[in-house]
Amino acid sequence: MTYSEENYLKVIYHLSIGSSKGITTNAIANEMESKPSSVTDMVQKLAEKGLVIYKKYQGVSLTDNGRFTALMIVRKHRLWEVFLLEKLDFSWDEVHDVAEQLEHIKSEKLTDKLEEFLDFPTEDPHGDPIPDREGKIKKVDKKLLSEVEAGKKVICVGVKDSSPAFLQYLDKQQIALGSAIDIIAKEDFDMSLTLRVHDRQMTVSNKIAANLFVKTV
Amino acid sequence: MTYSEENYLKVIYHLSIGSSKGITTNAIANEMESKPSSVTDMVQKLAEKGLVIYKKYQGVSLTDNGRFTALMIVRKHRLWEVFLLEKLDFSWDEVHDVAEQLEHIKSEKLTDKLEEFLDFPTEDPHGDPIPDREGKIKKVDKKLLSEVEAGKKVICVGVKDSSPAFLQYLDKQQIALGSAIDIIAKEDFDMSLTLRVHDRQMTVSNKIAANLFVKTV
DNA sequence: ACTATTTTTTAGGTTAGTCTAAATATTATT
DNA sequence: AATAATATTTAGACTAACCTAAAAAATAGT
Numbered sequence: 001m002t003y004s005e006e007n008y009l010k011v012i013y014h015l016s017i018g019s020s021k022g023i024t025t026n027a028i029a030n031e032m033e034s035k036p037s038s039v040t041d042m043v044q045k046l047a048e049k050g051l052v053i054y055k056k057y058q059g060v061s062l063t064d065n066g067r068f069t070a071l072m073i074v075r076k077h078r079l080w081e082v083f084l085l086e087k088l089d090f091s092w093d094e095v096h097d098v099a100e101q102l103e104h105i106k107s108e109k110l111t112d113k114l115e116e117f118l119d120f121p122t123e124d125p126h127g128d129p130i131p132d133r134e135g136k137i138k139k140v141d142k143k144l145l146s147e148v149e150a151g152k153k154v155i156c157v158g159v160k161d162s163s164p165a166f167l168q169y170l171d172k173q174q175i176a177l178g179s180a181i182d183i184i185a186k187e188d189f190d191m192s193l194t195l196r197v198h199d200r201q202m203t204v205s206n207k208i209a210a211n212l213f214v215k216t217v
Numbered sequence: 218m219t220y221s222e223e224n225y226l227k228v229i230y231h232l233s234i235g236s237s238k239g240i241t242t243n244a245i246a247n248e249m250e251s252k253p254s255s256v257t258d259m260v261q262k263l264a265e266k267g268l269v270i271y272k273k274y275q276g277v278s279l280t281d282n283g284r285f286t287a288l289m290i291v292r293k294h295r296l297w298e299v300f301l302l303e304k305l306d307f308s309w310d311e312v313h314d315v316a317e318q319l320e321h322i323k324s325e326k327l328t329d330k331l332e333e334f335l336d337f338p339t340e341d342p343h344g345d346p347i348p349d350r351e352g353k354i355k356k357v358d359k360k361l362l363s364e365v366e367a368g369k370k371v372i373c374v375g376v377k378d379s380s381p382a383f384l385q386y387l388d389k390q391q392i393a394l395g396s397a398i399d400i401i402a403k404e405d406f407d408m409s410l411t412l413r414v415h416d417r418q419m420t421v422s423n424k425i426a427a428n429l430f431v432k433t434v
Numbered sequence: 435a436c437t438a439t440t441t442t443t444t445a446g447g448t449t450a451g452t453c454t455a456a457a458t459a460t461t462a463t464t
Numbered sequence: 465a466a467t468a469a470t471a472t473t474t475a476g477a478c479t480a481a482c483c484t485a486a487a488a489a490a491t492a493g494t
Binding site for chain 1: 440441442443444
């Protein structure tokens with residue numbers, strides 16, 4: 001397994017979530033910031049190795065073997081994210097690039113020992129579930145704030161838009177990872193929301209709500 | 218900096234310790250389990266980048282820049298070894314392969330935070346010193362047991378020969394990493410040593426002593 | 435249903451890092 | 465000092481992973 005093959009499998013896995021159809025070479029090239037022709041090459045190689053199913057012009061999908069391999073990479077990525085945040089005091093936006101490298105370290109023992117050291121976390125700091133060593137994965141309860149109905153209580157677990165402007169806005173409103181949010185009301189006219197965060201009441205636009213990931217409690 | 222360039226620098230650094238002359242392409246090829254012709258290619262590339270000094274048929278040596286780069290890789294390798302042993306309960310012989318991968322992770326912040334997390338260790342589990350972030354490195358006081366004079370007290374920090382036969386022998390004699398050893402006498406005839414380990418007295422051959430690294434206390 | 439547009443694949447080329455075999459330089463031997 | 469042995473470099477080839485440009489297939493528009 002090369003570094004590059006692993007990256008392709010990971011991207012195909014992520015694109016497969018939700019869409020049941022074959023993943024197009026264009027979609028993969030886009031995600032990997034490479035060219036469709038390069039993707040065609042690699043995808044043929046992965047098909048020969050039995051990791052994906054590929055028919056010309058029809059897109060690709062993962063085999064069981066390919067999915068398992070992808071899940072083990074995702075597992076490593078998310079465990080390392082927990083490590084960086086909890087043990088090394090990395091901030092939210094700093095973990096990704098480093099985890100992107102660490103996910104390729106090959107040692108089952110390391111992965112399992114790390115999981116134990118972190119006390120068997122079931123989700124990463126963004127609220128995404130961590131596959132176990134058999135590849136089993138908890139169903140996600142992460143949603144966009146805009147999709148939750150009024151009256152519910154939720155916890156902030158991540159952002160969709162991670163631009164400085166948005167992060168600074170959240171900072172100003174004192175909304176952070178782990179903040180408890182009560183959804184008091186939803187305005188039908190513009191889909192804006194009235195929230196209570198840390199005993200402070202506020203109103204946020206639909207655009208804000210559509211970029212904030214929360215998990216229901 | 219590619220993975221491969223980093224490995225060459227690291228090997229050249231290790232071979233440079235002790236020998237003040239230029240390092241031969243053959244020596245490098247040997248250490249890397251590759252061919253001398255491949256080494257010539259790479260060494261020319263490293264010379265163009267100003268990391269080594271190279272004149273045809275004369276061997277290579279590191280520039281200041283090259284030495285610093287090598288030291289930063291050694292720093293990462295040894296910090297990760299400490300992490301694996303102390304935090305994840307890896308055993309002595311399991312750390313090397315994994316550290317060999319982890320040493321290539323590129324993130325100054327990660328390295329510095331890891332060092333802090335481990336409480337600024339100054340040597341790794343084999344008794345080798347860990348360079349600081351400026352590349353400063355403590356002088357080694359690690360020696361072979363056979364080179365220490367009678368009467369001294371030492372601590373076992375590593376092995377030169379790591380064959381199962383030798384490790385099993387040490388196990389049987391209850392000599393482990395960290396064991397305190399008193400050197401009671403040295404026999405002139407065959408250079409065998411009389412030792413006290415854990416209040417038990419024993420005699421070991423020169424061959425044994427010449428494969429055991431210790432640090433003087 | 436036929437043409438225009440877009441998507442995907444094929445063909446051929448590039449770079450990094452490796453190799454083998456041949457050529458050349460250095461070192462050792464007598 | 466000349467030759468034999470060894471070490472090192474050069475030349476040319478290979479693979480993995482990428483690219484561009486052209487060809488082929490699929491999709492969309494009228």
